[in-house]
Amino acid sequence: MNTSPLNPTEQAQGESAQVTTVSAPAKAQTRRFGNKVRDAGLAYLFLLPALIIFGVFAYYPLYRLFWYATHTQSRFRNKPASYVGLEQLKASLTSNDFISGLTHSGLYMLYTVPLGLLLGVMLAVSTHRRLKGIKVFQTIFSSTVASSVAVASVVFITLVNPEIGYFKNVPWLSLRNPTSALFAVSLSSVWQNLGLTFIVVLAALQTVPDELIEAATLDGYGAIRRFWRITVPLISPALLFLGIVLVVSALQAFAQIEILTGGGPSGATETLLFKIADPRGIRPLGVRASYSLGLFVLTAIVAGAQYSIMSKRVHYGD
């Protein structure tokens, strides 16, 4: 079993007899130099499925978005589209419709990210202690991880639906009022994300070394100063990560809008993605493609931040 065949990919038993006489270091050398081509071939073979799928369902669609954005589609599917250059893209991205989508998505971020982080930290800090039965509370606080966006939206139907919701008469949670509707919807995301933020912050808290806290205590730091001067800086990578995750999920809010308000009242909860997906089919394909490119730029900014953080962590890791 351990007689080594020259080639690492084919487990050719037949060859093994011939090579048993070669000394170990020599074998390693022949293999390493002799197999460059085979290694490369194997690498491409391994990467092939990934590259095909990414090509067809990520990069080609990006090209198609540009194509749709620079063409106007005829109302009739069988008529050819006509090239309009950047005209449509410009007009779409400066339209009031796009700006309002952008505003709603921005507001959604504003409503969900700080509140979500704050509550997550509160829950984590309050359970990060030695206490009988603390596991029960930890399980309760992480429980919303089990709910999807769609489930969380159905859950919030029971709370804020204008006809049957428990809080239907609370004015600042009203889905009928254009100024409160988006906020009421956003609470479903805050609730749904609680489990995730709680789990991540608690895990981060558990990496804060005891010695540091003990030393600070001996130096006369009170609990509040310890928290802000030691704990917060040490868990800041986790908070940054969560911030990005929450921003991305706010940017991609759709199911909660469709299920809770359908974009209403009078378009007040139509986020960017809602206008792109356009469940009622109001906007032409070219306009929606232009909006998609706008979302692409926003995603790129956030994902860029995410990647730089992720790759930094790889360095710290070793």
Added chain:
Amino acid sequence: MATDPTVSAANEQNRLNQTAEKIVDPLVPAPYDNDKAVQSPRSGLRNAVATTTTYLVLTALSVIVLFPIYMLLLRALSSPLKYISAGQPLYPVSIEWDVFNRAFGQASLGRSMGLSFVVTFVIVIAQVLTSVLAAYAFAFLEFPLKKLAFVLVIGTLLLPIEVTLIANVEIIRKLHLLNSVPGLTFPFLVTAIGIFLIRQGFLGIPRDLRDASELDGYGHLRFLFKVAMPMSKAIIGSFIVIAFLGAWNQYVWPRFATDRGAWQTVQVALRTIGSENPGELNLGFAAAIVASLPLLALLIFFQRQIVRGLTAGAVKG
């Protein structure tokens, strides 16, 4: 989570010296707590007050977190019309235990659950396979244009399904794959996150081990399956769990890659179940409970993997 037993024993001793009456729960992984009571030794009474306050705060927070879930259960079990005419109280009204049966029967919840399972399994299995293979290429093989290939993989983080949604719907339509399992799964058979995570796991395997298995006559495939994958079990396990979570919870893609009710995954079906008839509103709430059961099971049985998977990007290691 694993702490050096000698270190934690020493810590234990310190703590016990400070507050003798402190309750020690060995199940709690946290080696330290922020409880003020530990730092400044107090009288037993003040300690008891602090502990009680903590429990009160924790209970209040639990009520806030659990209230929405309670309302869902309440609305699922109560007869919808009688509940409303009773003035929407905080307790169930004329409980209908058969609501789950009816959701499976009348609202074809079974079919959409089944479809969700199929779609999720296809996606998870494919993602693990493609991620492991691609990660292996990046971690252990040298080949021309490696940098470019890696950039292309990471670049897809900029192209989530939400961005490419409308173009992908047109592609699937042209391929005549609307309302089909391939149409629901194809864009998700690969994920940059999986490749990146598993590659990180592979990079943690010592180079010497690779050389040693090479000398033992291991080819790349044997090394991958006998050494690299077993050594990265933890990371692959966590990835499987979060891949399941992601695939099961999908909404946007299955919503627009299908236009027939029969092809709705359970998440998409939640939008319409019971919404046509006010007397059947509870079917939708019951469906939401059923739709979260698989994840609840995941949360109970694979808690460690979930925590590790969710924190993979946030906490090193």
